[in-house]
Amino acid sequence: MAMQHYDVVALFSGGLDSIIAAKVVQEQGRSVKALHFTSPFFGKPHLIPKWQEMYGIDIEAVDVGEEYARLMLDPPHGFGKVLNPCVDCKILMLRRARIRMAELGARAIISGEVLGQRPMSQRRDALNIISRDAGVRDVLVRPLCAKRLPPTPPEEAGVLDRDRLLNISGRGRKEQLALAGKYKLPEIPTPAGGCMLAEVESAKRYWPVLKWGDTPSARDFELANLGRQFWKRDNWLTVGRDQADNERIESLAAPGDLLFKVKDFPGPLCLGRQWPGRAWTPEAVREAAALTARYCTKARRHGGEVAVLVASGGETAEVHVEPCEPAGWGTPEWETAKEELAATRT
Incomplete structure (x- = not known):
């Protein structure tokens, strides 16, 4: 035609x-x-x-x-x-x-x-x-x-x-x-x-992607739009808020990424983005597992340690952690991003 x-x-x-x-x-x-x-x-x-x-x-x-x-x-x-x-x-x-x-x-x-x-x-x-x-x-x-x-x-x-x-x-x-x-x-x-990009609430999610990603892709920024965002230097964890988030997060997982899910309780799916050549340390994996459990209501109510499944590259490991928000992990703040962005312009 x-x-x-x-x-x-x-x-x-x-x-x-x-x-x-x-x-x-x-x-x-x-x-x-x-x-x-x-x-x-x-x-x-x-x-x-x-x-x-x-x-x-x-x-x-x-x-x-x-x-x-x-x-x-x-x-x-x-x-x-x-x-x-x-x-x-x-x-x-x-x-x-x-x-x-x-x-x-x-x-x-x-x-x-x-x-x-x-x-x-x-x-x-x-x-x-x-x-x-x-x-x-x-x-x-x-x-x-x-x-x-x-x-x-x-x-x-x-x-x-x-x-x-x-x-x-x-x-x-x-x-x-x-x-x-x-x-x-x-x-x-x-x-x-x-x-x-003109909205502070969204832009503060994007700045760490630009700061830490060597060559960010559209999928990186799509991931930044989802759920709760946590960073510890270049370690990036996205925490799903609901089932729709969980499904979208799973669809955006790259082959080298880490997927976290509490084993015995319903809760968020969390994605740890592993930049090429920058694998997470065992300590970072444990901290991200603890954050995953922190946002699982039933895991918190359970008390004590819970099992978190960590999947990557077709393999799954089990990590036992207490639900908490470890030190050093934080959500992006625009004032910080703004100062860092301004420094790049000078």
């Missing part, structure tokens, strides 16, 4: 600006393929069927998790207030969009960016840097603020009618909300949110 061709490829977050940008272009009679990018830090691919039905936009998910994990090691344009590499994030997405554009025979890329809306990535100079470094100056149009920016090649070529594009700027949403009414959107997304 021949691949369907589209006129325009759109960056689609699911937020109001990305919806309005797509509707403005559809109103000009142009077909749009929207790309919803996903990673351990953002993306809601499960909502795509709902979005397509509600907004009448053809959307596909694009996984950039591994590329993003590599980007996090050293983003060329740096992090924002938390751990968000907003400029490099948009560059990555636009580069991927350019590849998809060629595959679909499209002639332009659009995004929902609004001049002056975000302090890091939507200043005029940042918009120029993004277009330049992504290599999309000849194809990128920003429909919501196009009239506040110089004409682009797709506008000059008639792919999009500049007169029917918009001149929105700033952080307000009044004009977008009016357009939502015009297009009769059945649901208006709430502003903000969406990227966990």
Whole structure:
């Protein structure tokens, strides 16, 4: 079956600006393929069927998790207030969009960016840097603020009618909300949110992964999203909070990892990540086993030592420990991470 061709490829977050940008272009009679990018830090691919039905936009998910994990090691344009590499994030997405554009025979890329809306990535100079470094100056149009920016090649070529594009700027949403009414959107997304790298509670989980992991993968960051997180230098233990956590933790286990489970009582599954070439000491294994038992309610009530099964590489050992939280293990704190991150910038 021949691949369907589209006129325009759109960056689609699911937020109001990305919806309005797509509707403005559809109103000009142009077909749009929207790309919803996903990673351990953002993306809601499960909502795509709902979005397509509600907004009448053809959307596909694009996984950039591994590329993003590599980007996090050293983003060329740096992090924002938390751990968000907003400029490099948009560059990555636009580069991927350019590849998809060629595959679909499209002639332009659009995004929902609004001049002056975000302090890091939507200043005029940042918009120029993004277009330049992504290599999309000849194809990128920003429909919501196009009239506040110089004409682009797709506008000059008639792919999009500049007169029917918009001149929105700033952080307000009044004009977008009016357009939502015009297009009769059945649901208006709430502003903000969406990227966990901009949230302190999530970012503090990611920093130790960057600090201690040689080459962190998307699966490392997915694991950091789960359960309770404990670190003792580069020893990392994830403790499941419920059955859903336990199942996801098990699915993320790498061949060299350690899986901890109390033998005789129901409780959390815990995963100790063993970085390549850095096997855990017997002492660290015993301490992690004690932590595992600490979060098993029935093991604590039992009193005294309990048996914890430690599985790795197809073999299982049994460790007898008293439930406790050994010294030196702690949950990540953002203030510490912030200081360490600041030191890397000097």
